[in-house]
Amino acid sequence: MQVPAPVEYARAISVEHAIGLLGRLGEEARLIAGGHSLLPMMKLRLANPEYLVDINDLHAELGYIEVGPTEVRLGAMTRHRELLESDPLAAVCPIFRDAERVIADPPVRNRGTLGGALCQADPSEDLSSVCTALDASCVIQGADGVRVVPMDDFHRGPYETAVGHAEILTEVRIPIRPGGSSAYAKVDRRAGDWAVVAAGAALWLDEHATIADARVGLAAVGPHTTHLPEVSRALRGREPSEAAWELAGGIAASACRPVTDSRGSADYKRHLAGELTRRTLRTAWERARERGGASWR
Amino acid sequence: MTTTTPMGHGRMLRKEDRRFVRGRGRYVDDLQLPGMLHLAVLRSPVAHARIVSIDTLAAEAHPKVKAVVTGAMLAERGLAWMPTLSGDRQAVLATDKVRFQGQEVAFVVAEDRYSARDALELIDVEYDLLEPVVDVRRALDPDAALIRDDVPGKTDNHCFDWETGDAAAAEAVFARAEVVVRQELVFPRVHPAPMETCGAVADYDRIEEKLTLWSTTQAPHAHRTLLSMFAGIPEHRIRVVSPDIGGGFGNKVPVYPGYVHAIVGSIMTGRPVKWTEDRTENLVASGFARDYVMQGEIAATREGRILAVRSHVLADHGAFNGTAAPRKFPGGFFGVFTGSYDIEAAYCSMTAVHTNKAPGGVAYACSFRIAEAVYLVERLVDMLAAELDRDPVSLRMQNFIRPDQFPYTSRTGWVYDSGDYPRAMELALQIAGYDELRAEQAERRARGAGEPLMGIGVSFFTEAVGAGPRKDMDMLGLGMADGCELRVHPTGSAVVRISVQTQGQGHETTFAQLIAEELGLHPDDVDVVHGDTDSTPYGLGTYGSRSTPVSGAAAVLAARRVRDKAQLIAAGMLEVAPDDLEWSTAQGGGRFDVRGVPGSGVTIQEVAMRAHGAGDLPDGVEGGLDAQISYNPDNLTYPFGAYICVVDIDPGTAVVTVRRFIAVDDCGTRINEMIVEGQIHGGLTDGIGMALMEFIGFDEHGNCLGGSLMDYLIPTALEVPDWETGTTVTPAPDHPIGAKGVGESATVGSPPAVVNAVIDALAPYGVRHADMPLTPSRVWEAMQGRAAPPF
Numbered sequence A: 001m002q003v004p005a006p007v008e009y010a011r012a013i014s015v016e017h018a019i020g021l022l023g024r025l026g027e028e029a030r031l032i033a034g035g036h037s038l039l040p041m042m043k044l045r046l047a048n049p050e051y052l053v054d055i056n057d058l059h060a061e062l063g064y065i066e067v068g069p070t071e072v073r074l075g076a077m078t079r080h081r082e083l084l085e086s087d088p089l090a091a092v093c094p095i096f097r098d099a100e101r102v103i104a105d106p107p108v109r110n111r112g113t114l115g116g117a118l119c120q121a122d123p124s125e126d127l128s129s130v131c132t133a134l135d136a137s138c139v140i141q142g143a144d145g146v147r148v149v150p151m152d153d154f155h156r157g158p159y160e161t162a163v164g165h166a167e168i169l170t171e172v173r174i175p176i177r178p179g180g181s182s183a184y185a186k187v188d189r190r191a192g193d194w195a196v197v198a199a200g201a202a203l204w205l206d207e208h209a210t211i212a213d214a215r216v217g218l219a220a221v222g223p224h225t226t227h228l229p230e231v232s233r234a235l236r237g238r239e240p241s242e243a244a245w246e247l248a249g250g251i252a253a254s255a256c257r258p259v260t261d262s263r264g265s266a267d268y269k270r271h272l273a274g275e276l277t278r279r280t281l282r283t284a285w286e287r288a289r290e291r292g293g294a295s296w297r
Numbered sequence B: 001m002t003t004t005t006p007m008g009h010g011r012m013l014r015k016e017d018r019r020f021v022r023g024r025g026r027y028v029d030d031l032q033l034p035g036m037l038h039l040a041v042l043r044s045p046v047a048h049a050r051i052v053s054i055d056t057l058a059a060e061a062h063p064k065v066k067a068v069v070t071g072a073m074l075a076e077r078g079l080a081w082m083p084t085l086s087g088d089r090q091a092v093l094a095t096d097k098v099r100f101q102g103q104e105v106a107f108v109v110a111e112d113r114y115s116a117r118d119a120l121e122l123i124d125v126e127y128d129l130l131e132p133v134v135d136v137r138r139a140l141d142p143d144a145a146l147i148r149d150d151v152p153g154k155t156d157n158h159c160f161d162w163e164t165g166d167a168a169a170a171e172a173v174f175a176r177a178e179v180v181v182r183q184e185l186v187f188p189r190v191h192p193a194p195m196e197t198c199g200a201v202a203d204y205d206r207i208e209e210k211l212t213l214w215s216t217t218q219a220p221h222a223h224r225t226l227l228s229m230f231a232g233i234p235e236h237r238i239r240v241v242s243p244d245i246g247g248g249f250g251n252k253v254p255v256y257p258g259y260v261h262a263i264v265g266s267i268m269t270g271r272p273v274k275w276t277e278d279r280t281e282n283l284v285a286s287g288f289a290r291d292y293v294m295q296g297e298i299a300a301t302r303e304g305r306i307l308a309v310r311s312h313v314l315a316d317h318g319a320f321n322g323t324a325a326p327r328k329f330p331g332g333f334f335g336v337f338t339g340s341y342d343i344e345a346a347y348c349s350m351t352a353v354h355t356n357k358a359p360g361g362v363a364y365a366c367s368f369r370i371a372e373a374v375y376l377v378e379r380l381v382d383m384l385a386a387e388l389d390r391d392p393v394s395l396r397m398q399n400f401i402r403p404d405q406f407p408y409t410s411r412t413g414w415v416y417d418s419g420d421y422p423r424a425m426e427l428a429l430q431i432a433g434y435d436e437l438r439a440e441q442a443e444r445r446a447r448g449a450g451e452p453l454m455g456i457g458v459s460f461f462t463e464a465v466g467a468g469p470r471k472d473m474d475m476l477g478l479g480m481a482d483g484c485e486l487r488v489h490p491t492g493s494a495v496v497r498i499s500v501q502t503q504g505q506g507h508e509t510t511f512a513q514l515i516a517e518e519l520g521l522h523p524d525d526v527d528v529v530h531g532d533t534d535s536t537p538y539g540l541g542t543y544g545s546r547s548t549p550v551s552g553a554a555a556v557l558a559a560r561r562v563r564d565k566a567q568l569i570a571a572g573m574l575e576v577a578p579d580d581l582e583w584s585t586a587q588g589g590g591r592f593d594v595r596g597v598p599g600s601g602v603t604i605q606e607v608a609m610r611a612h613g614a615g616d617l618p619d620g621v622e623g624g625l626d627a628q629i630s631y632n633p634d635n636l637t638y639p640f641g642a643y644i645c646v647v648d649i650d651p652g653t654a655v656v657t658v659r660r661f662i663a664v665d666d667c668g669t670r671i672n673e674m675i676v677e678g679q680i681h682g683g684l685t686d687g688i689g690m691a692l693m694e695f696i697g698f699d700e701h702g703n704c705l706g707g708s709l710m711d712y713l714i715p716t717a718l719e720v721p722d723w724e725t726g727t728t729v730t731p732a733p734d735h736p737i738g739a740k741g742v743g744e745s746a747t748v749g750s751p752p753a754v755v756n757a758v759i760d761a762l763a764p765y766g767v768r769h770a771d772m773p774l775t776p777s778r779v780w781e782a783m784q785g786r787a788a789p790p791f
């Protein structure tokens, strides 16, 4: 049995309470949400916090999926399973369901949270690329109030985010623009495995059915998930076509920085970055056309 | 009495599942004894280093710690080194050097498992790093670091050499052969990864001077003998209990240092001590499997007649030779690498070496290295088919040992007992719809781009299981026989005590069915006792698919002895001569009737009551109704099977999907078909795991890269198709009911089927071979013409 080192434990009853506890307990305190990233590291004694502040009681407060006309708001304590099962979310952002189907396994999805996933900031983590593709922003609350950080600034490096000590990620906001859709694709070695490479794409068509904007986020091909602005620049204003996806795939393959490890060779990962970029853009476009009705066909 | 139909109560549900499905299984880690202490092991973080110093003071000062033990302390008692099952020795705790990452360096005994684990961090070990030997191909280089400097006079990392077959005869055939195909084939290091990790509870009674050891062992009797010889405790004062075991696959055959730690801990503290390995410890430090680099060669005529097979094997045995194999077979039963084919000559030479990796090489359901042998020959035959532009099925059919050739003595001296290979192959083809599959493949290939790459892989295996005849086979001098004791109670129910130990194979059901069939009882009326050396007869345990071939035969013969005695008693009861009686088991009830007069006689229950009762017994017949036997098999049994695997590969991502898997198995007479199928389903899943994902790799420093189930992947239900199984029955001539072992057939037979299917799918890319594990990345590299061994 793998056992963590001794740790003290407190349950927060509100966001303010959690922030207060973190402030009082100091740098050695950590929030615990679903625990599916933190506890494995503690059991291997790779993480040895002195205090855990459990925020699972905040699920009522921070576990929500609100789909509005121009924005989707997701509470940080929303569980993977809730993201997977939400039909309203799948209707506007099908990328979530694509991704959640291939994240971990049902026991992990029952507990793991959106906030935990983003704050863990594992370079292979799936929801970060989803949120990057969707141009999401993160709402971070601390003793001094609330700030909103775009996804591009949220990740500071592997396992490092903009969330400071005694701060908590409370919400993720996703803008809804017309004519858009999204898709996610992942290659893993086995169901429930972390990505060898994964790609998320979102794409918006204008009234002439040309590409108004497109965004791609890749996982597991660099120190952290990043948006590929080169892809967006190359696709804006272009006709959707195999040639466009080829172009984007080529950019993705050369822009990423994979390393060889037991999941695969750097060359293979580079190839996948291109292949999955092409596939997800193609699917996002097909979905956007369907949603847009006859005028876009 | 050999039968080709399943036994009575054939597919009955497993008796043991009553407790397992209710969560009432009782595993070693469930055991709680009054005053029990807990043990944790400090392991080496590095692969090769000299131990400069160990400071245990801070750990000893921990308020809940009862003992901290180092190698130096064990050395004072002569317990620092213990024998392995292959006659090598292994450090119980490292004294001089650490030789693999995860090696045991010290242990702590504490009041609870948390404190024991915490105290490990208080032990300070200073290591002087040495160059690790990681690459098996470099292990014998003159400048390679010497791993085993504990062995006097040792100057290199050589472990053993072994050969089989006739080198000169093989060379003569190869020299004149029209076609020769050569390929290096790597069967990488994998791990059995049983769901339950290894563990023990040791309880040494200082008053009675008796040791009770509950442990996760597949061979409780053999462990008792070894512990007695090593620790100097008289054998009658050791009781080894193997309670419910959560999977073994060979991982629980060796005696591990942890068992000895628990014993030493209990002797030192006078209290029961529990040790339970965690998942990482199990994956990193306990018995691995495979790790063979095989140079294979096959010679044939242009018409496809296979003439000879030859191989040289480089075997990685890790830091200590912990392989479990009969003494005369250091390379296990690899000698059956001639497969299912009638050939003219064969030769294999093997060089085993030490590396700075965990010891073991024990099993993983390989039937003593037959998995490696079958993989070698089945890949070579497929490569020959490609070379000759022949269909791999017709090439196999052309070369099979014919049914009329059995018993067949192979070119390496194995006597195949019985078989009908074409029949099994035909059945597999029929279930698969082989011709339609080939047509579909041709169509898809013609359509070209965008289509999934479809591959069809075939393998045919013959196993040699049920070790073994004592004239040839022993482990550390212990003959590989198995005992059985059967007692029929006065009311006609029975208890059978066996020397083998189930780890999930369903012995409590299978053995009850065997006895029930022979005595005309209901299986529910037969209690099966196993796993406790104090209450079962001596025998060597369950591995190498030997339970049914050896212990099963013992049970049947014990039951027949009981029946013979029952016949004498029945004759006395009916006042007729024994020969005038007829035995029948109509409606499942055993009875003796006067020949030709049905209903005239007595039931087995009535005989049992008389045997224990007050009435007279015939002259010379003792009271009671029981028998005891020790069974020494005349030969191994040779189950076989024909497997067909269909895969689809996504040409863009190189992800392999197993679409179908057809498995026709012939294990002779089947006792409980459901249990047999369960064994096959599990083995096929194992095979897909090894072929596609399982791999214990190391970095250049000797760090194990497979230390968790996130890194060491085992397949789930999502990676396997619905199995399509088929049966032929060719009884085993030397087994009393004609049964052969089946526990490892599918694990042995399936990896080459999957690999052959993947290579077949990649034929349009000109791929001849790619080594396991065929992960997406490795398949893609092969498609780029860069297939490389998995190092």
Ligand SMILES: Cc1cc2nc3c(=O)[nH]c(=O)nc-3n(C[C@H](O)[C@H](O)[C@H](O)COP(=O)(O)OP(=O)(O)OC[C@H]3O[C@@H](n4cnc5c(N)ncnc54)[C@H](O)[C@@H]3O)c2cc1C
Binding pocket: A030, A031, A032, A033, A034, A035, A036, A037, A038, A039, A040, A076, A077, A102, A103, A104, A105, A108, A111, A112, A113, A114, A115, A116, A117, A118, A119, A120, A124, A125, A126, A127, A163, A167, A168, A169, A170, A192, A193, A194, A195
């Ligand atoms: C077997 C297994 C397989 C997995 N497979 C995948 C996979 O395929 N893809 C994938 O993307 N993920 C995978 N995961 C990770 C899983 O999705 C985790 O649940 C998720 O990454 C973390 O969420 P959590 O709620 O469990 O976070 P926790 O483990 O509770 O916390 C993670 C970190 O985030 C911090 N944190 C948590 N919530 C907040 C908050 N609101 N504000 C600030 N900081 C916070 C914690 O302090 C901690 O540092 C897998 C996990 C397991 C165990």
